[in-house]
Amino acid sequence: xxxxxxxxxxxxxxxxxxxxxxxxxxxxxxEVPAGLVEGAVIIDTxxxxxxxxVDFLHNNVPLTWLSTTGKFFxxxxxxxxxxxxxxxxxxxxxxNDPFRVALSKRIVFGxxxxxxxxxxxxxxTAQLPNMDDVLKQMRLIxxxxxRDKEIEAIMGHEGAIARLYFGQLGKIVPKEFAFERxxxxxxxxxFNAMLSFGYTLLIYDFYxxxxxxxxxxxxxxxxxxxxxxxxxxxxxxxPWRPAVVDALCLSLIxxxxxxxEHFTEKDPDTxxxxxxxxxxxxxxxxYEKKMQGVNKYFKGEYSWRYSVGMECDSFRQALEHKDLSLxxxxxxx
Numbered sequence: 001x002x003x004x005x006x007x008x009x010x011x012x013x014x015x016x017x018x019x020x021x022x023x024x025x026x027x028x029x030x031e032v033p034a035g036l037v038e039g040a041v042i043i044d045t046x047x048x049x050x051x052x053x054v055d056f057l058h059n060n061v062p063l064t065w066l067s068t069t070g071k072f073f074x075x076x077x078x079x080x081x082x083x084x085x086x087x088x089x090x091x092x093x094x095x096n097d098p099f100r101v102a103l104s105k106r107i108v109f110g111x112x113x114x115x116x117x118x119x120x121x122x123x124x125t126a127q128l129p130n131m132d133d134v135l136k137q138m139r140l141i142x143x144x145x146x147r148d149k150e151i152e153a154i155m156g157h158e159g160a161i162a163r164l165y166f167g168q169l170g171k172i173v174p175k176e177f178a179f180e181r182x183x184x185x186x187x188x189x190x191f192n193a194m195l196s197f198g199y200t201l202l203i204y205d206f207y208x209x210x211x212x213x214x215x216x217x218x219x220x221x222x223x224x225x226x227x228x229x230x231x232x233x234x235x236x237x238x239p240w241r242p243a244v245v246d247a248l249c250l251s252l253i254x255x256x257x258x259x260x261e262h263f264t265e266k267d268p269d270t271x272x273x274x275x276x277x278x279x280x281x282x283x284x285x286x287y288e289k290k291m292q293g294v295n296k297y298f299k300g301e302y303s304w305r306y307s308v309g310m311e312c313d314s315f316r317q318a319l320e321h322k323d324l325s326l327x328x329x330x331x332x333x
Contacts, residue, residue, distance in 0.1 A: 002292055004032055005284045006041040007277065015302040016056055022129060024202030025057035037061055039201050039208055041201070043280065044068045062208050069186070069274045070200040075207075083214025089319055090219040090232070102324050103235075104222040105153055108158045110239030112142050117332050118242045119172075120207075122250065126172045134164050137164045151222065169246065176260050186272025190263045191249065191271045194283065200239075200289055206233040206240075209312040215319075236315060239330045244304065248290055258282055297332060 004020060007011055019031040024298050034055065040063045042048065046065070056063050057078045065073035072100045083243030093099050116135055133234055138161050145157045168306045170191075173179070177191045187193040192264040210217045220231025222238070252258040266272070275283055290304040311330055318327040 001287060002036060002038065002262075004037045005288070006040070006046045007043040007280055009033055009045050009277070013042070013052050014049045015051045019272070020052060023195055026120045031170065040064070040286075041066060041204070044132075062211070064204050066200065066285055068180050068277075069272065069281070072200065072204075075204075077211060081212050082213050086135065086214045086316070086320070087216040087219065093319065093322070094219055094221060094225075099322070099324070100151060100221045101149060101154070103146070103327070104154050105145060106324060107144060107222055107238050108154055108329060109142065110331055111158070111241065112138060112145075112161055112330050114239050114242040114330070115161070115246075118246055118289075119165065119168055122172045127169055128168065134168050138164055138319070151224075155222070165242075167249075173250065174253060179221075186267070186270050187274070188266075188271055189273055190260060193263060194200065194249040194252070195245060195273055197275055197280070197283060198248060198287060199241060201284070202240060202245055203230060203233050205232075205291065205308050206237045206312065209309045210236075212309070213312055213316050215312070215316060217242055236311060239297070240308070240311075243330060243332045244290065248286060252283065257286065296332065298328070 001328040006022055007020070008024055008029060011022050012166065014021050014023060015034065016031070018034050020034055021031050021046045022029040022035060039061060040056070042065045044067055050142075053063070053076060055061075060078045060080055062078075063076040065075070067073060116138055117133065119131065139159050141161050141164075144152055148154045148157065151178060163184065167180070170181070171180045171192055177189075179189045179191045182195070183189070183192045184196060184311070187196045194211065207217045210233055215232065217230040217233045219225065222235045225230040225231055258275075258279055262276055262282065264274045264276050291308075292303050295307060296305055298310055302310065307330070311328065314326055314328045318324050
C-alpha cells in the first residue's frame, strides 16, 4: 500500500478498469492498481474525475490538495470513521490542564531527544567546535521544562531549544544550503523550503491516521486551538519532525539528490523560496520511499507510515483510559 502523488501541471486523474490513471494531453503518464492506493495528494492544477472521487469516498481513500508552495487547499475524505464519543473525550480532556501539561511534556521531551540524536549523528563528520556546549544548553533547558506547570512555559522553552538546534543544523549543511534560522511563512532559503514541504507531507500522514481512528485532528493539547489548524496532528508529529523530515533533508543534500538549481528564485514580494517542479518530484519520491521503509524503533519491524498509525493509536488508548503511560512518543537512537 502506498500514496499516490500527482504533481504534473494540467494532468488528469481518472479510473480505468481496476487502475487509477494519470493522463496529460491524452497521454498516459502512469497507471496504478486501485487496491494499492491508501491516500492521494494533488499538487495545484490537476483535474480529478467524479468516478475517482466516488471511488475514493467508497474505499476510504483521503485526497489532499496542496499548492506548488505546499499550502493546504483542502481535503476530500469519507465520514465512515467518525467517532463522536471519542471526539467528545478529546474536547473534555482539552479542558483538563494537568492532562494537557503532562501530555505536552511527553511530546516535547521526545522531540528534544530526537533533535539531540540528529545533531550527534552529524557531528561525527561536521566536528563543530561548540557542539558539546549547545547540547549541554539543550539539556539544561529541557530540565526547566520538567518543572513547567503551564503550556505557555513549555512552548517557550521548546522554542529556545529549537533555535539552538536549527542554529547548529545550519552549520552542518553544505555551504550552498547554509541557513541561520528556521523560517516558515514563507521559507526564506532552500533548506527551509525543504523542511516546510516535508512537514506539510508529514502532518497529513498524521491527519489521515487520526481520522482513521475516529479522532478529531483539530483538537490538540500542546498547540493552541485555532481555525484551520490540525492541532492534534501537529502535536503528535513533533517528535517525528527531526527523525523523518530533518534527517531526510540532510540526506538528500548530502547525497546531492537535491541541488541548489532545484529551487525557485527568491520571490521579490514575499521573500519566499520553494522547491521547483523537479525538486518536488525528487523530494516526494524520497519521502514516500522513507515512509514505506522499515524501522525497528517499536517492538518488531514496521514501515514508518504504519508506525505513525501505531503512535496515533497509542494516543487513542491514552485518551480513552486517561493514562499517559500508554502514549509512546517516537524515539530514535
